[in-house]
Amino acid sequence: MRRKIVAGNWKMNKTPSETVKLINELKPLVANDDVDVVFCVPAISIIPAMEAAKGSNINIGAENMYFEESGAFTGEIAPNMLTDVGVKYVIIGHSERREYFAETDEFVNKKVIKAFEHNITPIVCCGETLVQREQGVTIDFVRQQIKIAFLNVTAEQAKTAVIAYEPIWAIGTGKVATTEQAEEVCKAIRECIEEVYDTDTANAIRIQYGGSVSADSAAELFSQNNIDGGLVGGASLKPDFGKIVNYK
Ligand code: PGA
Numbered sequence: 342m343r344r345k346i347v348a349g350n351w352k353m354n355k356t357p358s359e360t361v362k363l364i365n366e367l368k369p370l371v372a373n374d375d376v377d378v379v380f381c382v383p384a385i386s387i388i389p390a391m392e393a394a395k396g397s398n399i400n401i402g403a404e405n406m407y408f409e410e411s412g413a414f415t416g417e418i419a420p421n422m423l424t425d426v427g428v429k430y431v432i433i434g435h436s437e438r439r440e441y442f443a444e445t446d447e448f449v450n451k452k453v454i455k456a457f458e459h460n461i462t463p464i465v466c467c468g469e470t471l472v473q474r475e476q477g478v479t480i481d482f483v484r485q486q487i488k489i490a491f492l493n494v495t496a497e498q499a500k501t502a503v504i505a506y507e508p509i510w511a512i513g514t515g516k517v518a519t520t521e522q523a524e525e526v527c528k529a530i531r532e533c534i535e536e537v538y539d540t541d542t543a544n545a546i547r548i549q550y551g552g553s554v555s556a557d558s559a560a561e562l563f564s565q566n567n568i569d570g571g572l573v574g575g576a577s578l579k580p581d582f583g584k585i586v587n588y589k
Contacts, residue, residue: 345563346503346547346570347586348379348402348464349577350432351386360386363578364393370583372398376570378586379430380577381464384418388426402430402464405438408451420459431456432572433463434490436509446489453490457498464503464549464572465490467530471510479508480529487533496538500545504530505572511552513574520561523550527567556584563588 355363360382371378381402382390390401407417423431433456434449449465456463467486469479483506491499506526511518518526527548535543550562551572562568576582 343545343547343569344377345375346377346379346549347563347588348381348430348432348503348505348549348570348572349582350404350435350551350572350574351380351382351577352404352437352574353383354578355382355386357386357389361389361393364390364399367580367582368394368397368399370580371586373586374398376586379464381430381432387423387428391427400429401427402432403428404432404435406431406433406452406456406461408448408455420455420461423461424459428461430462430464430503432466432505434466434486436466436468436507436512440509446486449486449490450492453502454493457494457502462501462503464505466505466507466551466572468507468509468512468552474508474510479526483526483530484533487530488537491534491537496542499534499538499542503547503549504534505549505551506530507551507572509552513553515553517553517555517558517562518550520565523562524565524567527565531567554585556581559585559588 378398379400379402381404403423411419433452438444453463467483469482473482508518531543534546547569549570549572550568554571554573555576
């Protein structure tokens with residue numbers, strides 16, 4: 342049985358002091374020993390978020406990371422900067438980074454490899470545009486994203502990874518994919534992992550759905566065979582996140 346993982350993606354929201362306030366507010370609401378709870382916050386808020394989350398079940402994650410160890414990469418965050426303060430999860434390849442910051446599948450792959458080298462669990466994002474869905478190439482496209490993201494990643498590593506399937510047309514739009522659409526693609530991703538690795542790896546890897554997840558849609562989505570939780574944007578900044586974590 343795979344353990345559920347519900348992660349909040351705060352994106353570029355909340356100052357460090359607002360972060361502390363919100364975590365204190367959400368802390369009692371997201372208590373749940375059966376689910377891994379992760380708040381991925383902007384880099385500048387990671388340390389205060391860690392402090393605020395102390396003693397709770399909240400894990401603090403990063404929203405991005407670079408694939409080099411150190412050096413002349415102005416503005417980037419190195420993996421050992423994250424591990425130094427206790428970060429265990431990092432979102433890699435979010436569609437907003439792919440779209441606005443020109444992240445390619447090759448970049449995503451380098452970051453995934455680097456995260457594993459540092460024992461950080463990557464939350465690897467994939468998902469199609471509305472045009473791709475209408476063209477009927479969703480599964481082909483997502484399979485390609487996953488295959489490239491996991492190039493040269495071992496089965497042992499892949500078993501511990503998290504994949505977030507996020508149809509781009511459902512992100513921040515209030516337009517959540519139907520449960521059938523979400524389950525269909527998450528199942529296809531698991532089959533792709535089985536092809537690339539083996540059944541054990543496919544059974545172990547956790548696959549989230551993301552895209553306008555709300556307190557209303559979480560229970561049905563998270564009870565699908567191949568959906569092991571969610572990556573939540575907008576609703577992760579509200580008390581509703583407690584309802585999403587405690588979806589049962
Ligand atoms: P949303 O964002 O829940 O606001 O749609 C999800 C995401 O981008 O991870």
